[in-house]
Amino acid sequence: MSRPTIAGVARAAGVSVASVSRVLNGLPATEEMIERVQRAVDALGYVPDSRARSLKVGRTFQLTLAVADVGNPVYVTMMRAVEEVVSAAGYRLVVTTTGPDVVDEVALVRGMARGYADGLLISPIRVDEDLVKSIRECEVPVVVAGNVPAKAGVDTVRANSPKGMLLAVDHLVAKGRRRIAFLNGPADTVPGAARSKGFTEALKAHELQPAAVAEATDFTFAAGRAAAPDLLAAGGVFDALICANDLLAVGLMHELAAAGLEVPRDVAVVGMDDSELAEQSFPPLTSVNLGSAERGRRAAELLLARIEDNERAPRRIVVQPSLSIRRSTP
Amino acid sequence: MSRPTIAGVARAAGVSVASVSRVLNGLPATEEMIERVQRAVDALGYVPDSRARSLKVGRTFQLTLAVADVGNPVYVTMMRAVEEVVSAAGYRLVVTTTGPDVVDEVALVRGMARGYADGLLISPIRVDEDLVKSIRECEVPVVVAGNVPAKAGVDTVRANSPKGMLLAVDHLVAKGRRRIAFLNGPADTVPGAARSKGFTEALKAHELQPAAVAEATDFTFAAGRAAAPDLLAAGGVFDALICANDLLAVGLMHELAAAGLEVPRDVAVVGMDDSELAEQSFPPLTSVNLGSAERGRRAAELLLARIEDNERAPRRIVVQPSLSIRRSTP
């Protein structure tokens, strides 16, 4: 006994398939018709086939979320927010990992043409001409969480890294720290470039010179630890440290402790992303909240809105940062 | 101009749709035919529609992963492993959050009948008769990551909590700790019940009595902190503490520090799951590795295998634990 189809229900109810379809989709029908159909549906345990439905209506009620690494806390936060919005709207979420390579991102965007999802929410870690082109030409609506040129012609939600950097520097300066160092992630990434620019600007605003700058090989805990020697070689020249994300900050804090430096007494540390790890680390980490959850939420809403109406002009939303002050700064 | 269909390609190439389909699916054809079809495909930028394909072949090449909370580190680890296996096999991953309620899990399992995915990988947080029934009757293959009665008749991959508990207690006893306390999560959950049973057995094996036992309201950092007063009220009666997961352990460690207790000197702390947080916490947390990544990987493999051959007898895999010793224990 295979799964019943709409034809089976119609036969069992003694009505036409059209009537069954109408009742199931809430279109006008007589009480008696609704009753008969419902009875047959229940009796047979009929469930509409979403494959056939997708082909017919040209929509899958699925959205794709593409991030570089589903394990990164900031993506986890975004994903959770996205999942909430999307499922509340009756859509399923297809989660894809692109990896660090831009060609994989391009392949993914092109692959949307197969029509397995109604929209794409992508947070590209690196951006090039090919990617912009593929996004502009994508067969389904695209929303970018991150920075992409306006000529891509799509909705965008991004953080304000420079403003966030300024909040961090303001705070440190207010606490009397002047010799500020910076640990970035890879500068050839979208967030890396933004952080670097923001740090330079923020120091300039305070007429300060960087006390030390280092670049980790990745935005991870391990990379943060590995970058420690570079910074510590400049021993004692900095009394504050800003890290491009929380993982780097926590990794570095472990090495600071190992080197006998106390946080925040000897070195104040500020992370970015304000992920759950910031609250959980010891000491709890002061961190720039770049609004990952809000970005996820708004990006998802933008995507849903665009699916409803693809004619509206692209919007570029910037989510403002805030500073979560904890015990890693004085 | 809408997307080209296989008919458009056939027309452009001057061949039949059947031939185009064959070439695209690698079925036997002459060199010249392959050449002509390929040329037309490239010229038109044709991409097969996966909706139509799904309807025809009865497969979507999608799998559903259902967990209670995509933000929980242990699920993140599992998800990453699952995503890797699944995408390598050419499948997409649909990620669904069930929430803490068992009725939502049942609805999800029933909903698989719509055929939007070829299989389900579920990690139920609570299990009841309804859920077991729905799993047994599910329209698509199901693999359970966790504990579910054999009568559900499905492949299962689970951790060995009791063995893991024993590893933790062995270690603590070897280090001279005898007054061992336990912080569990909700005992009416699958992992909570397993942890509780394991702790009791492990202490019995060493002929010890529990020094203190508390139950947090959830498996979270916040719940760990909130549970601290309960345990600390028993002040000084324990010199070691096992927590049902890493989040609880780290939350509690913050409160221990606030209470002036030093880890591991005053209290040795052991977590469970050996998530990335264990390595990142300060001091780094000794933790029972229950093999989340391996469970995810094997569950995904089991599901793929069952989709290929649904006749094989259900397998019940138990992944063995190990202990990752770090500085939170002497």
Added chain:
DNA sequence: TTGTACGCGTTATCAA
């Protein structure tokens, strides 16, 4: 308000 019949884009069967 209800029923008939067609088409969505693809794969698979059967003849040629």
Added chain:
DNA sequence: TTGATAACGCGTACAA
């Protein structure tokens, strides 16, 4: 080897 055509299960003109 290739081509014509019948499904796959559903939604919806159009006609009654």
